[in-house]
Structures are given as C-alpha cells and as structure tokens.
Amino acid sequence: MVDISVVTVWLLLCVGLGLAGGSIAVGGLPQLGRYAPAFGLPIALSLLGIVGLWIGHVSIALGLWVGLGFMAFGAVIATRQQNWWHQFRAGLPAYALFTVAFLLMISLRAMDPAVNPSSGEKFLNFGLLTAHLEADVLPAEDIWFASEPFSYYYGGHFVASLLARLTGTPARFAYNLSLATFYATLVTAAYGLAGAIGRRWKVGRTAALLGAFFVGFASNLLTVARLAAWALPDLLVSAFVSQPAAQVGLAPGSFDYWPASRIVPGMISEFPLFAYLNGDLHAHMLAMPFQLLVTAILYVYFWTPADRRGYRIVLLFGVVPAISGFVTATNAWALPVLAGLVWLTLYFAPAPPATLGFDRLWSAVPLDRLSIPAWAAAAGRAIASTLAVAVVMLLSIGWSLPFWTVTATSGMSLAFLPSRSPLPALLVIHGGFLVVLVPYLVRRLSPDASARTRIALVGGAVVTAGVLFPDFAGVVLFGLLAVVAWFVLRRTRSIEFDSTGYEALLAFGGLSLVVLVELVYLQEPAVPGRFNTFFKTYAQIWLLFGIAAGVVVARFLASNWSRSRPNISGRATRGALVSMLLLSTSVYGAGAVHQWTTADSDGVRTPDDPTLNALSFAEQRYPDQMAAINWLDDRSGTPTIASAPGAYIWKGYHWVNAPSSLTGLPTAAGWAHQAGYRGSDTYWGRVDDVGLIFNGGQQERYRQLERYDVRYVFYGPIERDRYGTGLFRNESAVTPVFEADNVTIFRVNQSAIDRREFSTRPA
Missing domain, CATH: 3.40.50 (Rossmann fold)
Structure with missing residues (x-):
C-alpha cells in the first residue's frame, strides 16, 4: 500500500521550497505578475543544484545546507520588499495546480511503480539516483564503471537525491516521488509561462490553463487518427495509407500507450505525459522545468525597457547563464536550444542588444539623425545578438564547469542529411499544434487577406511539398512555415509587436528545430545515426509549441487576434473548434489513464495493490x-x-x-x-x-x-x-x-x- 506519510512529507517539502522560491520570483521577476510564483520550485531546485554542484565536490551535505541558506536569505529579502500575505495569495493557484498534478502522477505511478528494465532505461536512472544518495562528495562513482565518475549528465538526479536526503526517503520510494515532483513542476511552470505571455493580451488565466494542458496532458494525433481509421471504410483509409484499415485502426478497448511515441520509423518522439507515465527518470525530462524557467527569464528580458540596462545585464549575463549551466549538467542537449532562444530574444526584443553596453559610444553617435539602411540595421542587430549569445554561452559553460571537469567525453561530430522523416508522420506528431499556429502566423503575415486565400496558401504549400519534393517534403513544409514565422516577427517588430507577442517567437523556434533535425544531427558513439538528436530535440520542441499554442488558443477564444480586427467569428463557433482540438489531443491521455488504472497485462502493474515501492515487483519476481x-x-x-x-x-x-x-x-x-x-x-x-x-x-x-x-x-x-x-x-x-x-x-x-x-x- 502507498505510504501516505512518505508522500505527505515529500509534498510539504516541495510546497515549502516552492513558497521560498516563489518569493524570490515575485521580487526578482515582477513582470511575470501573478504568475511569478509558478516558478518558485524551479528556482528553489536550480539554486540547490547550482550550489550543490560546486560545494558538493567538498561535501554534498555542506552544499545542501549552504543552498538552503542562500534560498532562505533570498526569500526573506524578497518578502521584506512585499507583503508576504499578498505573495502567498498570488501564488495559491500555482501551488494548488502543483499539488493536483503531483497527486495525479503519484497516483498513476503507484499503479506501476516498477523500475523494470524491459520498458526503458529505468536501471540507469535508478542507479544514478541511488549512487548520488550513497555519495558523500561529487562526482559520484559510476555504478557501471568502478573508480570513475559518471560519464552522463546527472544534475537532475543529483537534485532528486537532495530531496530524498531532506526527507529521509529511501531510493525505492524517492524514484517515483521524484517523477511526480518534476512532472508537477513542469506543468506548473508551463502554467506560469503561458499565463505571463497571455497576460499581455488580457487572456492570462485561460492561456495559463491551456499551456499547462498542452504541455502536461495533451498528446500527438496518432490515437485519434487510428480511431478514425477504425471507424472509416477501408476504401477511404487506403487512399491515405498503404496498409489495410484493420492494421492501422484502433478499436475501442484495444488501446496501448506505447505506439504514440514511435511514429517516425526508428525514432522516438515522446511528449511529457507519455514520458512520465512510462516512468524513466530521464535527464531530458528532469531538465524541462528549468528550461521553462530560463524561457520565462528571457521573456522578462524581452519586455524590459532599454533604459533599465542594469537589470537587463543582470538577467542576461548573470541569472540566465547560472541556470543554463545547471540545465547543461542536467541535460547537455538543452544548451544549444537555449542558445537559440537567447539569440531570438535579443534580436527581436524592442530594446536593441547594443544598448547592453558601450553607453558612451552609443550616446555619442547620433543614430536618430542618421539614415541607416534597414538591412544594415538588421545586420548590426544580428551581430550584436550573436556576440551577446557567445558571452552567455561561455558563462553558462563556466557555471557548469564542475560537471564538465569530471565527466568523460567521447568523440562526437556533426553529420548532415540523415534519412528524413515522412511528412505524414510529422503531421501526426505536430498536427495538433499546427492547426493552431499556422492560421495564427498566416493571419499575422497577411492580415488583409481573406480566410479562403489563407487556406489556399497553406494547402498549396502542403501539396507542393508532397508532390515536388517527396523526399524533403517535411523539410520544405516546416521550412516554409518557419520563414512565415520569421517574417511575422520581422514585420511586427516595427510596430512593437502590436498584434504578435513572444508566442510567435516560440513557434518559430519549434518550427526551426523540426527542420534542423531533418538536416543536421550529432554523430555520437553511444547511439548510431540521429536517434539521440531526434529524441532529445523533440522533447524540447513540445515545450515551445505547447506554450505558444496555449497563448494562441486563449487569444482565439477571446477573439483577441488583432487589435484592429478583434472579432473573427462567433463565440459558439470558436468554442466548438477549440473543444474539438482539446478532445482530439485528450483521447490518448484518457486511454492511458484507463490503461494504467485497470490493466495488468505485463505482470508489473498493480492496480489492486498500489505502492510507490519501485522494487516491489523485483522482490516478487x-x-x-x-x-x-x-x-x-x-x-x-x-x-x-x-x-x-x-x-x-x-x-x-x-x-x-x-x-x-x-x-x-x-x-x-x-x-x-x-x-x-x-x-x-x-x-x-x-x-x-x-x-x-x-x-x-x-x-x-x-x-x-x-x-x-x-x-x-x-x-x-x-x-x-x-x-x-x-x-x-x-x-x-x-x-x-x-x-x-x-x-x-x-x-x-x-x-x-x-x-x-x-x-x-x-x-
């Protein structure tokens, strides 16, 4: 049976850390408004991780207590600046959402808590957690290569072990509690980021809830597509796929959670609900909340006026590198994506990146009286953004030095033009987001065009990609969409994002990553081909698309697409369309929850005797x-x-x-x-x-x-x-x-x- 006391102590610790981190967020990131407390736990855990990675090389216990001391000091300073009761009330929705998401995932994990090696890399992840619980100093000794440190990014597992130390929880229980904690932290951070972005368009609450849904519960369209194939006549199905309908269809009652993550042949395209249900405590899963924290800080930087140069410098060259360095130790694959987000933020922010420094030179040059060609201004902004990103990345690597100096690295190299993903597979994976983001971007690009013209434009792009470039259809389509997003950002920058916000920047980032992994990959000895590049990148694409979609759908429901044309259809029509989208992306989640709470097909799930003991199955088997x-x-x-x-x-x-x-x-x-x-x-x-x-x-x-x-x-x-x-x-x-x-x-x-x-x- 589930030990309620273990869950209660762990949850109370997380809420306490979230309150302390939330106070720091309210004081340090006031532009996030009422959604700042949603980043309380990511701030608290990243602070423990950063301090622990450095001091842990002397003593992990000392690093833990020093980290707690820094956190308490920051929370006290922030609380003295604002009324603590006001801070607490502002954070209540975020704390409540965290608790609900935590209890949901811990309930599901209790049905299948097993560290079962046949369903993923749970032995690796459990070993990483346990080794850091056993260690007195960093680096912990590699469980599979005695006398050497881990040759793996271990930052997230290290932080999970700190939570286990603080609560006195054995690894067999801490494993599933950590899964639930990082899942709930991710959902809450998505709520906060989408809400903060939507707040600018007066749709913060709706955007926050939709962002949490798209990131934490929604799935790709495979399940609903297979249900449709089962219901449609064979002749109609055969027009789209070469296999018989009986092979691709999914009859009600035959649901399996696994295939939705294996759509592109030989690749893994996970989404958070699948990943956390499956139960691998993977590095990329543990890094997700901290990536959203960095994105939230970049969003704050984005809208900070140019005259607050000191604050912008502290955010960009102080806070972002510190947290990005910890993210690197948690999942090194995230650093290039964060670098891209930093560049996009600098390039498209209203405050020119050159205003970060050289103030005397800047004021001495009468730029407002010079006639500078548009291309030269854009080139100058791009160069300044690139230089600033280089500094941020160097600082990030500096913050992660304790990880790099003890971690063995094997030969890696860039490779090009791998076997590409079929266009239908890409549409199934990203289709739920595309039906939201494509109309939004196309409308922003040509606000005066009719709806029929826009539909014809998008439809023509799909047909052209499939007919003229069958082997590169996915690259062409998503490349065209990325170009559209780029010009939308360029166009709206000149009017200070009058109708488009940070959600368009996130959409461009996601579209660009889809194209990138079709053309370039990192060749590494551990896994052949682009397998890891695809796998680790797609986990981050989901975050970018999920947050952007949450804001866009909220604006659509409020008919807030544009200040000049505020009403595009009736409320009932908008509600019906959004309901169809939410339903189609919820079918998988409903089926997965049902399977998890009823099935016992593999002899591991325990719906009749729930437990959080990750080793209970092994003790029986x-x-x-x-x-x-x-x-x-x-x-x-x-x-x-x-x-x-x-x-x-x-x-x-x-x-x-x-x-x-x-x-x-x-x-x-x-x-x-x-x-x-x-x-x-x-x-x-x-x-x-x-x-x-x-x-x-x-x-x-x-x-x-x-x-x-x-x-x-x-x-x-x-x-x-x-x-x-x-x-x-x-x-x-x-x-x-x-x-x-x-x-x-x-x-x-x-x-x-x-x-x-x-x-x-x-x-």
Missing part, C-alpha cells in the same frame, strides 16, 4: 536475488562489486547488472552503454577482466580483484549461466557471506591477497 541485493544495500559505504557485465545484450533492456543498478554500488563493468561513453576498447577490456575474476586462474583472479578494489562478488543466475558453477571454492581471500537458493555473495579479503606475486599496475 526475483526473491533470492533481491534478498542478496538488499543485503548488499545494507553495507556501509560504496564497496565495489563484481558481477556479470551486461555486455552481450544491447542497451541491457533486461535483468542485467541488477546488483549495481539497484544499490548504487559500483561494479567493475556494467551495461554496454559504457562502450559508447568510454570507448569500445576500454569497455571490452574491463569485460575481459571481469571474465578473469570468474574464470581465470587464481593469480589472474586476484590480480583483477586487487586492480578494481573489489570487495564483494555477486554470483547469481546470470553469472552461473555465463561462467559456470563451482567457482571460488576453498580460497582464503574469497569467502561466502550470503547464500540463497541460486545466489551467493563472496566477500573479498583484500589483505589476504598476496600482492608480492603480481603487479596490477603497468610499468
């Missing part, structure tokens, strides 16, 4: 191994263990390396991920060394045990199957200390190994 794993978990410190590497099963999406993954104790060689992180020769060399521990002669065995400072050898079913039985008998240095039916744990007495017989170090 692998009782002997879990008894041994729990015995190891009770040992003090972080002793190195030897177990069979997950070397022969790609990605290890099976029950391999459970002793290290579920305890946070390092093993000499773990999952095959390490071949990409460390280099193939290095990893496979360790795999061979572990083989010598199990199958080598006594001298070879002792050499490797001493080399990796192994303290325990886990000898379970996988080890017996791979290396044989009857090992480690009658050896004084390796003695059994735990035995079950098919598991034995041996303690290695390092002092009993005769080091005079060999040398473990190369000459």
